[in-house]
Amino acid sequence: xxxxQNFTELNIPEIDRQLTEQVQSINAPEILKEAxxxxxxxxxxxxxxxxxxxxxxxxxxxxSEASTVGAAIEMVHTYSLIHDDLPSMDNxxxxxxxxxxxxxxxxxxxxxxxxxxxTYSFGVLSRLKTVPAEDKLELIQLMSEAxxxxxxxxxxxxxxxxxxxxxxxxxxxTIHINKTxxxxxxxxxxxxxxxxxxxxxxxxxxxxxxxxxxxxxxxDDILDIEGTTESLGKTAGKDVASEKNTYPALLTLDGxxxxxxxxxxxxxxxxxHISSEPGLLDELAAYIVNRSK
Amino acid sequence: xxxxQNFTELNIPEIDRQLTEQVQSINAPEILKEAxxxxxxxxxxxxxxxxxxxxxxxxxxxxSEASTVGAAIEMVHTYSLIHDDLPSMDNxxxxxxxxxxxxxxxxxxxxxxxxxxxTYSFGVLSRLKTVPAEDKLELIQLMSEAxxxxxxxxxxxxxxxxxxxxxxxxxxxTIHINKTxxxxxxxxxxxxxxxxxxxxxxxxxxxxxxxxxxxxxxxDDILDIEGTTESLGKTAGKDVASEKNTYPALLTLDGxxxxxxxxxxxxxxxxxHISSEPGLLDELAAYIVNRSK
Numbered sequence: 001x002x003x004x005q006n007f008t009e010l011n012i013p014e015i016d017r018q019l020t021e022q023v024q025s026i027n028a029p030e031i032l033k034e035a036x037x038x039x040x041x042x043x044x045x046x047x048x049x050x051x052x053x054x055x056x057x058x059x060x061x062x063x064s065e066a067s068t069v070g071a072a073i074e075m076v077h078t079y080s081l082i083h084d085d086l087p088s089m090d091n092x093x094x095x096x097x098x099x100x101x102x103x104x105x106x107x108x109x110x111x112x113x114x115x116x117x118x119t120y121s122f123g124v125l126s127r128l129k130t131v132p133a134e135d136k137l138e139l140i141q142l143m144s145e146a147x148x149x150x151x152x153x154x155x156x157x158x159x160x161x162x163x164x165x166x167x168x169x170x171x172x173x174t175i176h177i178n179k180t181x182x183x184x185x186x187x188x189x190x191x192x193x194x195x196x197x198x199x200x201x202x203x204x205x206x207x208x209x210x211x212x213x214x215x216x217x218x219x220d221d222i223l224d225i226e227g228t229t230e231s232l233g234k235t236a237g238k239d240v241a242s243e244k245n246t247y248p249a250l251l252t253l254d255g256x257x258x259x260x261x262x263x264x265x266x267x268x269x270x271x272x273h274i275s276s277e278p279g280l281l282d283e284l285a286a287y288i289v290n291r292s293k
Numbered sequence: 294x295x296x297x298q299n300f301t302e303l304n305i306p307e308i309d310r311q312l313t314e315q316v317q318s319i320n321a322p323e324i325l326k327e328a329x330x331x332x333x334x335x336x337x338x339x340x341x342x343x344x345x346x347x348x349x350x351x352x353x354x355x356x357s358e359a360s361t362v363g364a365a366i367e368m369v370h371t372y373s374l375i376h377d378d379l380p381s382m383d384n385x386x387x388x389x390x391x392x393x394x395x396x397x398x399x400x401x402x403x404x405x406x407x408x409x410x411x412t413y414s415f416g417v418l419s420r421l422k423t424v425p426a427e428d429k430l431e432l433i434q435l436m437s438e439a440x441x442x443x444x445x446x447x448x449x450x451x452x453x454x455x456x457x458x459x460x461x462x463x464x465x466x467t468i469h470i471n472k473t474x475x476x477x478x479x480x481x482x483x484x485x486x487x488x489x490x491x492x493x494x495x496x497x498x499x500x501x502x503x504x505x506x507x508x509x510x511x512x513d514d515i516l517d518i519e520g521t522t523e524s525l526g527k528t529a530g531k532d533v534a535s536e537k538n539t540y541p542a543l544l545t546l547d548g549x550x551x552x553x554x555x556x557x558x559x560x561x562x563x564x565x566h567i568s569s570e571p572g573l574l575d576e577l578a579a580y581i582v583n584r585s586k
Binding site for chain 2: 026027028029031032033042060083086088089106107108109111112114116118119122125126127133134136137138140141143144145147149150153154156157158159160180269283
């Protein structure tokens, strides 16, 4: 078993447990909790919490509430998937191999389950027990920026606006830096904050987050072409069918792979500014660009 | 001019200015900022920020960032209206006398404008300059509870679940305590937090918030019967037409007025535990139960 396999097999159950327990503890209507939990429990790669934990591992810092922060970020990610899948947005029926939230609970409850997850995630950060108040406030401020109009929500708007238009690679990059990159970068930075990392380490991790976020997204686009619906758990080939702006569409498949590898190499180079010794974080980055689902 | 008129004419423009400036300062796609601003600028009574400011007035405390906190709460309130008006929820075409957000910008952008406002409001609280870190965290935690699954979002779910069912007065009360009461109570408690009020003052203000919140909602139900579409800025008689569970429907119109007045009197009694002298907060409470729109 590789070091990364050991790490994920140890930590994913802990993140899942946190998610289930957090939602179970909410004093709310059962049907709402069920809808919130449905999408959280649908699995997924838990990429954002894993990056947070891998950053702490890389910086050789243990933090008892790291998986709690990771769970809060996963709630924000899950809310965004629930809202993105709605009929008025991407209109997706399947996600992570299961029916999407609105296909099971209806549009109204899906919107509210997303709203509930987003709102709750800020409460989770505010209640952390072992994180200094100023650090909690920084986490909340940065998560608000990464998830909101300046980040993920803004990126989704740009994505919708670009539909049925031909855009440049730069415009596509702006979409992804916001839509997926901002929250991924935040989870990496959150690890640095919990580790009380110094400014130069934070800067290097921000560079790492920027590049690995783009490599992650390019690989997503490549998998839409090379993957199968079965392996992906969502409809493969949908980007091509809907004439979506993707890296392969703008750069050819080979061009997209070159760009992905370039961003991957840049991300690894950033890590070498922190430590000459590759670690788990290197392995996680490599997994991200080589994954088949 | 009454004291209350003077107070609202002084403060509403300041709250409006804060809302406009805050959204203008966001680094986000213009169309998203336009959609966010559209519903904020549609006016409304600004009840929640006014309550916050009136609490500070009542406690004779000045706070330079009170209207900023009020604006953050108004953003949360506005997001909830945008989502509630969606076709999959209440399907309303008019709000505050103007077309609802999704009628102008489409469902996708309306959902995202709501998401953006909610997410941004937590950022506003995290960035307050003159509030101690622990108080900011308490504001964030309480706003997360009041706005989320344990409060407003949960209340909206209960409301949807109760459609086309006959429910008890107690069940109706539970819906409103969560759907509208929780955020209104939070704005009152936020005033107490900014004023560093002691525990007994906070308790009295919480009781005040509980009762004035219910009186506010009962008056809303009464206005749906007694008001006109023109004066309300939203479709009058809609509750009756849709056989919605309301106080007048369950208690008769006169019974609803008795209940409203009882809660109003209880709210005023709570204030007398803080000060024997009635103030602006008393006037605002009286306005709430006597308003015609």
